Amino acid sequence: MLIGKLWSFSGPRSYFVPFFRHFYNSPNMAKSKFEYVRSFETDDTCLRNCYIVVRLDGRNFHKFSEQHGFTKPNDNRALGLMTRSAQSVMEELEDIIIAYGQSDEFSFVFKRTSNWFKRRASKLMTHVASQFSSSYVFYWKEYFEEQPLLYPPSFDGRVVLYPTNRNLRDYLSWRQADCHINNLYNTVFWTLVQKGGLTTAQAEDRLKGTLAADKNEILFSEFDINYNNESALHRKGTILLWKKHEETVIRRMKQPNAEEKEVPVTRSKRRVENLYCDIIGEQFWEEHPDILEEDNC
Ligand SMILES: Nc1nc2c(ncn2[C@@H]2O[C@H](COP(=O)(O)OP(=O)(O)OP(=O)(O)O)[C@@H](O)[C@H]2O)c(=O)[nH]1
Ligand SMILES: [Mg+2]
Ligand SMILES: [Mg+2]
Incomplete structure (x- = not known):
């Protein structure tokens, strides 16, 4: 009614044109005059032919694990929840060929020929991080049961490109070697504290300057623990593959x-x-020849 009155009073053009002038430079242009701000966006397309790795890591999980009563050195509920969340990422997002996780981190490898989201790094990384974070919260109760989630956890993300199969394998080997080094240290440290009765400061002192062989020896000779018989999940981390x-x-x-x-x-x-196996040696890659694509693609 009001529109009709205005229309007849001033005519459609005189009434609407000043309003539309905010959006259009000329009546023929389909874009608003604000459209130019798009040109401020930077191009973050990942280089072709490279494997795209997105690695997530829990923010301040030292505190998060304390506040949620994670068992030391490894909490299988926490590791299970990380793996469940990573599985959700693989199932919901396209083109991830392998994922590797340990502690509060997970790496996702997109196939080198992937064109998902036009290979835009920010899109890939934010989709992985948000799918992972929401799954972590969504599945929390399945793993932690009576332990309430006290505050929303978050995960940072980064994108790294690897141009050759060797580089990608070395990246994954690096993460698995990190898992091994940390887990060996944490296993001895908490064994000295929990079974050996040392304070955390004494355990830290005892391990200062020790090599892997020394740590294995402490476990074996003092606690009758053969490190190689410890859980493969804790020693090797988790590999997710498509089968x-x-x-x-x-x-x-x-x-x-x-x-x-x-x-x-x-x-x-x-x-x-x-x-939960070794990915540093040749055997894993010989048994799973479909993961890597030819270097000369
Ligand atoms: N008790 C226990 N703690 C764990 C477990 N997994 C991860 N954490 C904790 O999570 C931390 C992860 O280390 P970082 O990622 O280097 O450190 P952060 O505290 O998360 O800090 P930023 O990543 O820099 O934000 C470990 O140092 C542990 O304190 C677990 O299974 N049990
Ligand atoms: Mg962290
Ligand atoms: Mg970490």
């Missing part, structure tokens, strides 16, 4: 001029598989 499998379902089908009948239909599906 193909056949799935047969019974479908009711109707052929023309025939009775409806039940027919088995087999489909090739893929699901995420968890492994």
Whole structure:
């Protein structure tokens, strides 16, 4: 009614044009005059042919783990929840070929030929980080049961490009070696405290300057622990891979001029598989030749 009155009073052009002038430079242009601000955006397209690695790491998890009563040195609920969240990332986002996690971190490797989100680093990283963080909260209760989540956790993310298979393998080896070094230290440290009755300061002192062999020896000779028999999950971290499998379902089908009948239909599906094994040596890569693509792509 009011619009009708205004329309007839001043005519459509005189009424609307000053208003639209805020948005259009000329009546023929489809873009607003504000559109130029887009040119301030920087191009963050990841270089072609490179593997794109997104690594997430929990923010201030030293405090988070204390406040949520994580068991020391390893909390299987926390590790399980990290892996569940990483699985959700793999299932929801495209083109991740392998993921590797330990402690409060997870690395996701996108295939080198991926064109997901036009290879824009910020899109890839933020999707991984937000899918992971929301899954961590979503699945918290499944792993921590009675332990309430006291505040929202967050994860930082970074993108690193690796141009060759060797570089990518070395990256993953670096993370797994880090897992080994930290876990060996933490295992001896907490064994000295929990079983040996040392204070944390005394345990720290005892381990100052020790090499891996010394730490293995302390565990073996003083606590009858063979480090190699400790949980592979803790020693090696978690590898997530796609595994193909056949799935047969019974479908009711109707052929023309025939009775409806039940027919088995087999489909090739893929699901995420968890492994806790060495990825530094050759064996893993020989057993999983589909992960890496040719270097000369
Ligand atoms: N008790 C226990 N603590 C864990 C476990 N996993 C991770 N953490 C804690 O999480 C920390 C992760 O280390 P960092 O990522 O280097 O440090 P951060 O405190 O998260 O700090 P920023 O990453 O720099 O924000 C470890 O030092 C532990 O304190 C676990 O299974 N049990
Ligand atoms: Mg952290
Ligand atoms: Mg960390």
